[in-house]
Amino acid sequence: MKAVCWYGKHDVRVKEVPDPQLLNPRDAIIRVTATAICGSDLHLYNGVIPMMQRGDILGHEFMGEVVEVGSAIENLRVGDRVVVPFTIACGKCFFCRRKLWSLCDNSNPDAATARMLQGYSGSGLFGYSHIYGGYAGGQAQFVRVPYADVGPFIVPKELSDEQVLFLTDILPTGYMAAENANIQPGDTVAVWGCGPVGQFAIQSAWWLGAAQVIAIDHVHERLEMARIQVSAKTINFDDQDVFATLQELTGGLGPDCCIDAVGLESHGTAPDAIYDRVKQSVYLATDRLHALRQAIYCCRKGGTVSVPGVYGGFLDKFPFGAAFGKALTLKMGQTHVHKYLEPLTKRIQGNGQPGFDPSFIISHRVPIEEAPEAYHLFNRSKGECLKVVLQM
Amino acid sequence: MGSFSSPVSSTGTLMVSLLDRTPSLPSGTRTRPNNISNAERRISFALGVTLVLAGANRGKLTGLGLAGLGSALLYRGATGYCHGYQLLGINTAQHPPSTVISTKQGCQVECSVTIAQPAADLYAFWRKLDNLPAVLRHLEQVAIIDEQHSRWTAKGPLNIKLTWDAEIINERQNELIAWKSLPGSLVDSAGSVRFTPLSHDRGTVVYVNLRYNPPGGQVSDKLASFFGLDLKSQIEKDLRRFKSLMEAGEAPNVTGQPRGK
Numbered sequence: 051m052k053a054v055c056w057y058g059k060h061d062v063r064v065k066e067v068p069d070p071q072l073l074n075p076r077d078a079i080i081r082v083t084a085t086a087i088c089g090s091d092l093h094l095y096n097g098v099i100p101m102m103q104r105g106d107i108l109g110h111e112f113m114g115e116v117v118e119v120g121s122a123i124e125n126l127r128v129g130d131r132v133v134v135p136f137t138i139a140c141g142k143c144f145f146c147r148r149k150l151w152s153l154c155d156n157s158n159p160d161a162a163t164a165r166m167l168q169g170y171s172g173s174g175l176f177g178y179s180h181i182y183g184g185y186a187g188g189q190a191q192f193v194r195v196p197y198a199d200v201g202p203f204i205v206p207k208e209l210s211d212e213q214v215l216f217l218t219d220i221l222p223t224g225y226m227a228a229e230n231a232n233i234q235p236g237d238t239v240a241v242w243g244c245g246p247v248g249q250f251a252i253q254s255a256w257w258l259g260a261a262q263v264i265a266i267d268h269v270h271e272r273l274e275m276a277r278i279q280v281s282a283k284t285i286n287f288d289d290q291d292v293f294a295t296l297q298e299l300t301g302g303l304g305p306d307c308c309i310d311a312v313g314l315e316s317h318g319t320a321p322d323a324i325y326d327r328v329k330q331s332v333y334l335a336t337d338r339l340h341a342l343r344q345a346i347y348c349c350r351k352g353g354t355v356s357v358p359g360v361y362g363g364f365l366d367k368f369p370f371g372a373a374f375g376k377a378l379t380l381k382m383g384q385t386h387v388h389k390y391l392e393p394l395t396k397r398i399q400g401n402g403q404p405g406f407d408p409s410f411i412i413s414h415r416v417p418i419e420e421a422p423e424a425y426h427l428f429n430r431s432k433g434e435c436l437k438v439v440l441q442m
Numbered sequence: 443m444g445s446f447s448s449p450v451s452s453t454g455t456l457m458v459s460l461l462d463r464t465p466s467l468p469s470g471t472r473t474r475p476n477n478i479s480n481a482e483r484r485i486s487f488a489l490g491v492t493l494v495l496a497g498a499n500r501g502k503l504t505g506l507g508l509a510g511l512g513s514a515l516l517y518r519g520a521t522g523y524c525h526g527y528q529l530l531g532i533n534t535a536q537h538p539p540s541t542v543i544s545t546k547q548g549c550q551v552e553c554s555v556t557i558a559q560p561a562a563d564l565y566a567f568w569r570k571l572d573n574l575p576a577v578l579r580h581l582e583q584v585a586i587i588d589e590q591h592s593r594w595t596a597k598g599p600l601n602i603k604l605t606w607d608a609e610i611i612n613e614r615q616n617e618l619i620a621w622k623s624l625p626g627s628l629v630d631s632a633g634s635v636r637f638t639p640l641s642h643d644r645g646t647v648v649y650v651n652l653r654y655n656p657p658g659g660q661v662s663d664k665l666a667s668f669f670g671l672d673l674k675s676q677i678e679k680d681l682r683r684f685k686s687l688m689e690a691g692e693a694p695n696v697t698g699q700p701r702g703k
Contacts, residue, residue, distance in 0.1 A: 055702030065702035073699065074692045105702035122691065140690035144558055144644065156686040159694035174694060186699040194699060197690070 053190035059097030078198030112188025135387035224250025243311035244272035304350030487519025548655030
């Protein structure tokens with residue numbers, strides 16, 4: 051089969067590789083019908099995430115048709131059309147039973163590095179380095195899916211692939227970010243980062259009762275999308291003082307809820323951002339966090355800062371004094387995708403009302419053979435490229 | 443991790459006193475074995491002092507480098523432990539085979555894991571001792587002889603195998619299993635596993651205690667490398683895998699998946 055494989059910094063190649071096999075009784079094999087490149091895949095592309103090996107298959111946003119099931123699988127049949135959460139969860143451990151699927155105890159086969167970095171390992175992820183299990187990813191024609199009685203979610207026939215593909219990661223991620231922000235009716239929500247997660251976080255903020263949602267970025271096309279598609283007020287941080295503008299928009303109070311939908315590789319030209327970039331280039335494993343610092347600074351007293359991420363290593367110069375002094379709540383973590391599949395599918399269906407169609411974020415559709423060019427474009431031009439869907 | 447202590451080091455004396463305890467009073471595991479010979483330690487220490495002083499005197503970046511190197515040499519000289527040697531499996535503190543070492547040598551491992559399953563299920567799995575090689579991967583086989591007796595075979599590096607007979611010396615249904623090698627065995631081994639239920643539906647704590655000693659005072663090179671210094675981390679991994687087997691019904695695995703060449 052064809053698969054998009056990592057070979058080093060800025061080096062991905064489409065290779066002919068063996069088809070996946072069932073390895074465990076709870077596995078299933080999916081024939082991929084649609085898969086996407088995620089902004090966080092660019093961290094792999096840029097060599098920022100350690101423990102990648104040449105030949106690793108990338109991709110964690112994928113869906114398709116079940117073609118084979120393991121002996122222990124009863125909930126799926128060959129032919130079922132499913133989306134697969136990017137986090138792999140067993141459904142039986144302490145964490146899965148408490149609906150904390152992205153913290154699963156039993157899905158990282160080589161948890162040593164994660165344990166060293168974090169103390170304990172979270173769940174395995176598809177296509178995201180050997181820190182997170184080294185699972186072959188979904189930018190391929192076929193994928194082996196472990197714990198197939200927990201992850202894969204059968205999607206309604208009337209919804210197209212493009213309408214449901216983002217249930218795999220970014221739509222639940224945006225939604226959970228908004229949920230974590232503890233939005234109360236009447237609140238102002240500020241969202242840093244207008245990539246796909248940010249767009250969906252903005253939409254979710256409206257669903258959760260926000261009275262005002264403000265989007266912060268510096269890529270013009272993304273700000274326009276936030277304004278037009280998800281009705282946000284916008285701030286371009288290259289042209290405007292973010293803190294002052296947020297003050298104006300909130301009558302001096304500051305936003306009640308702040309969402310950092312930027313994560314590591316956060317841009318900025320202020321001295322702290324440049325410092326971060328220098329340190330990261332010499333691989334001192336310091337995440338850049340200009341957006342997060344700003345969110346903490348701008349948030350009103352007693353507010354909540356929600357961090358869908360992605361973050362990996364250590365932070366320098368984290369304004370913990372400000373967070374403490376203002377009694378902020380920080381909520382963060384990898385998305386518990388499984389929790390949101392059903393409610394978000396209902397939002398897409400609409401159920402009598404116009405449904406929400408997430409496919410507006412797709413900017414490019416390319417055949418899988420052109421994945422290397424797509425990665426290059428995505429990395430180089432955030433204005434031109436927002437979301438790439440690979441077609442099989 | 444196991445350890446092979448030299449009585450002359452102070453850490454060695456501590457290890458000796460810890461190993462003296464009976465299995466019912468669990469001791470901690472040692473993590474810093476002495477792996478540098480005394481002569482080398484003296485040289486390392488002296489060189490370290492020299493470099494630190496030279497570095498301090500020189501100043502600047504090179505001076506910092508010298509001082510850094512010097513402190514590393516100081517450390518290994520003072521403690522008798524070299525991390526680099528540890529990683530390479532070098533031990534210059536080892537004595538030649540003809541030397542008789544005190545009987546207080548061997549390794550002891552204790553670790554625990556919480557498993558979201560009832561104690562009865564876990565006990566039942568463990569009590570069928572021939573299941574153990576599926577969990578503890580340093581064991582090749584445990585053959586059941588009768589209700590109380592079993593024959594154990596452990597495998598080590600270079601295909602070396604050790605076999606001994608053991609008997610169950612204590613058991614309490616769903617709570618405890620303890621076993622010990624028979625007198626005269628090639629390996630003096632003892633082990634126990636306890637199952638403690640937790641409240642609020644949190645499952646069971648499985649607490650494993652394993653001890654392997656050479657019998658009679660004769661040092662055994664085979665035993666030394668056999669129950670190697672990484673037995674504790676191996677058993678920790680084994681227990682986590684056991685947890686996955688019991689909770690999820692399978693162990694997470696990526697061996698055999700496709701990749702680009």
